[in-house]
Amino acid sequence: MDALATKYLRSRKIPSTACSGCGLGQCHKAVVQAIDELGYKVEDVIWATGIGCAGRQTYATWKGDSFAGTHGRVYAIARGLRVVLPPEKKIVMTVGDGDAFSIGFNHLLHCVRTNADMTVMVCDNLGYQSTGGQYGWTTPAGVVTDSSPYGMFDPNWVQSGQDVLDILKAAGATFLARHVSMDGRAMVESVKKAFQNRGFSLIHVIFPCTTNFANAALGSRNPVDLFRWIKERAAPLGEEKPNTIWRTGIYHDASNSRPEFSQLVWGKVAEIRGRYAHEGTH
Amino acid sequence: MRRVLETGNFAVTEAAIMAGCRAFFAYPITPATEIAESMSKFLPRVGGVYLQAEDETAAMHMVIGASLGGYKAMTATSGPGYILYADPYGWAIGCEIPLVVLNAQRVGPVSGITGAPGQGEFYMSRYPTQGGNFETIVLAPNSAQEAFQLTVEAFYLSERFRTPVTVLADQLVTDGWEDISVPETEEEKAAMGLRFMERKVHPGPNFYPPTDEIDLPPVVVGRGRNVLCSDWTPTEEGFDIETVEAQHKHAYRLVYKIRNHKDLITRHETLFLDEDPEVIVVAYGTPSRVVKTAVKKARAQGQKVGMIRPISLWPFPDELFKRKAAYLSVELNYDGQMVREIERAAPRDSAVHFYGKCGELPTVAELQRVFDRLLNGQPLARDGWEMEAW
Numbered sequence: 100m101d102a103l104a105t106k107y108l109r110s111r112k113i114p115s116t117a118c119s120g121c122g123l124g125q126c127h128k129a130v131v132q133a134i135d136e137l138g139y140k141v142e143d144v145i146w147a148t149g150i151g152c153a154g155r156q157t158y159a160t161w162k163g164d165s166f167a168g169t170h171g172r173v174y175a176i177a178r179g180l181r182v183v184l185p186p187e188k189k190i191v192m193t194v195g196d197g198d199a200f201s202i203g204f205n206h207l208l209h210c211v212r213t214n215a216d217m218t219v220m221v222c223d224n225l226g227y228q229s230t231g232g233q234y235g236w237t238t239p240a241g242v243v244t245d246s247s248p249y250g251m252f253d254p255n256w257v258q259s260g261q262d263v264l265d266i267l268k269a270a271g272a273t274f275l276a277r278h279v280s281m282d283g284r285a286m287v288e289s290v291k292k293a294f295q296n297r298g299f300s301l302i303h304v305i306f307p308c309t310t311n312f313a314n315a316a317l318g319s320r321n322p323v324d325l326f327r328w329i330k331e332r333a334a335p336l337g338e339e340k341p342n343t344i345w346r347t348g349i350y351h352d353a354s355n356s357r358p359e360f361s362q363l364v365w366g367k368v369a370e371i372r373g374r375y376a377h378e379g380t381h
Numbered sequence: 382m383r384r385v386l387e388t389g390n391f392a393v394t395e396a397a398i399m400a401g402c403r404a405f406f407a408y409p410i411t412p413a414t415e416i417a418e419s420m421s422k423f424l425p426r427v428g429g430v431y432l433q434a435e436d437e438t439a440a441m442h443m444v445i446g447a448s449l450g451g452y453k454a455m456t457a458t459s460g461p462g463y464i465l466y467a468d469p470y471g472w473a474i475g476c477e478i479p480l481v482v483l484n485a486q487r488v489g490p491v492s493g494i495t496g497a498p499g500q501g502e503f504y505m506s507r508y509p510t511q512g513g514n515f516e517t518i519v520l521a522p523n524s525a526q527e528a529f530q531l532t533v534e535a536f537y538l539s540e541r542f543r544t545p546v547t548v549l550a551d552q553l554v555t556d557g558w559e560d561i562s563v564p565e566t567e568e569e570k571a572a573m574g575l576r577f578m579e580r581k582v583h584p585g586p587n588f589y590p591p592t593d594e595i596d597l598p599p600v601v602v603g604r605g606r607n608v609l610c611s612d613w614t615p616t617e618e619g620f621d622i623e624t625v626e627a628q629h630k631h632a633y634r635l636v637y638k639i640r641n642h643k644d645l646i647t648r649h650e651t652l653f654l655d656e657d658p659e660v661i662v663v664a665y666g667t668p669s670r671v672v673k674t675a676v677k678k679a680r681a682q683g684q685k686v687g688m689i690r691p692i693s694l695w696p697f698p699d700e701l702f703k704r705k706a707a708y709l710s711v712e713l714n715y716d717g718q719m720v721r722e723i724e725r726a727a728p729r730d731s732a733v734h735f736y737g738k739c740g741e742l743p744t745v746a747e748l749q750r751v752f753d754r755l756l757n758g759q760p761l762a763r764d765g766w767e768m769e770a771w
Contacts, residue, residue, distance in 0.1 A: 142605035159620050164602035167611035169472050175439035179446025184603045209435045371425035
């Protein structure tokens with residue numbers, strides 16, 4: 100184990116239970132690196148996950164408190180938890196694309212609406228890979244999966260003119276970024292900014308699934324083929340090419356620009372409590 | 382003692398606050414909305430938080446989140462919301478999270494009649510989620526006063542057993558205005574039989590051993606205990622695993638922590654059971670109040686009837702049904718849900734009859750006619766649309 104893993108992760112989960120060639124480890128690494136550089140301790144961070152690859156292969160990896168919610172609802176658990184948690188504690192969630200942008204989208208949007216302090220990393224393997232490789236709402240157009248044998252034709256959340264990050268921005272998210280998992284340093288910097296935003300932050304990270312996605316979409320399980328395929332379709336914001344699907348970098352940064360949810364709630368509770376302090380409960 | 386003329390909804394709010402509830406999340410629904418309204422008014426005054434969720438699924442998950450953060454937390458709903466609790470209810474059972482749910486039953490299926498009492502979630506409260514491999518605790522009040530007492534008790538049991546507890550009320554209990562006594566001193570609380578349990582914090586990092594123990598502190602995050610909990614089958618350390626051995630140990634704990642301590646949960650009211658009843662009438666919730674009047678009246682006329690009112694519905698009080706007699710289940714539904722449990726619990730050759738209505742209570746006169754028929758050995762059958770009987 101490397102020094103970061105020894106310091107922050109449970110040895111039982113190292114090496115990871117993810118498939119060989121999976122990019123999830125790059126996502127984890129960026130989060131742990133950011134935590135280390137910000138000087139957070141194990142007890143400062145609560146790491147939550149949902150289901151799917153991003154959930155199952157992440158749960159209980161973090162050495163501190165870690166929990167895995169039901170399918171798509173970990174956002175609602177986190178919102179309830181955020182309200183009662185001391186403000187200095189950080190909540191980070193690594194969740195899948197189906198979890199965040201499909202089954203849990205409603206709950207995610209209400210975390211956004213309220214600007215609840217949490218950092219959500221959507222680890223996007225371009226579909227439902229832990230169930231064998233069905234298409235999801237970030238599977239690029241034309242891609243063959245187990246459930247789109249003639250190519251993905253269902254409209255998706257990354258196609259031109261309907262970027263899912265636009266929805267989150269309009270809903271009130273205060274920090275949004277997108278990366279591919281091979282982005283390395285740039286992704287670590289985005290995660291650090293996300294943690295430092297006292298409010299709702301989301302980082303959308305495309306990561307390679309060599310087991311199911313690559314096999315159906317590319318006809319190859321060679322990690323290098325898929326890494327290259329993803330990199331060719333990603334470009335920094337402002338440097339898009341005709342074949343660009345994923346525009347990477349910091350998409351929207353309004354960090355600390357509006358009240359954080361639990362601050363808002365407890366401010367109001369304190370005000371009401373003060374007003375009725377001399378009247379008892381009734 | 383403070384006496385107020387108020388609704389059951391208000392009584393539940395008073396009780397929850399007294400029991401230490403400081404987080405309440407819900408989605409508005411008739412006939413439980415007034416609990417949310419009174420929580421929104423009174424919780425902030427005592428330093429608690431009330432929030433409206435985007436739907437019932439989120440409300441229950443937020444309750445889980447608050448409990449996971451160390452707060453006593455609660456939600457309230459009716460049937461169409463209770464079904465949406467199914468998903469987080471299972472998570473809370475599996476992760477052994479204490480919390481309290483109030484279900485003000487109305488008439489179904491689906492939205493049915495919103496402002497009338499029903500008893501359609503008898504079995505659903507036993508199996509409020511998928512997957513099986515668990516026991517549940519359900520308490521059923523028949524008055525605003527009892528809703529107060531059982532809400533306090535629900536918090537107590539949820540903490541000791543580290544599990545969600547449902548208070549299964551009905552629309553008449555929650556919406557009805559009644560004389561309610563609210564104890565104010567410790568002596569008054571004790572005299573009313575109220576029990577309280579403070580939140581304890583799991584020492585971490587392991588999950589739970591495969592034992593039937595209660596009083597193990599629940600998992601709380603944010604306290605530096607490095608705890609784990611998830612929707613997957615856990616090892617004793619809390620890691621996710623897919624082995625039947627781990628699953629058997631998990632299921633054993635979830636089932637037997639409740640089964641082996643049933644005596645802490647069971648409550649009931651009985652009438653004339655030791656006076657040789659030929660017909661034993663069984664009812665819970667609001668209908669039991671009409672039944673009680675009818676049974677007393679029948680006894681006064683010399684008829685050999687008795688009554689069993691389960692107050693704790695689940696685990697079902699099998700031990701109350703040992704007498705050889707004809708049983709009559711009176712319920713606010715047409716399908717006769719509790720009948721099957723009585724058939725299971727009663728001596729093998731017992732006749733189990735049913736008298737059920739949807740959305741309105743039977744009258745004492747109606748029940749008297751039913752008693753007359755049964756005591757005269759005549760069959761019971763539906764007569765028109767206004768009830769179901771057999």
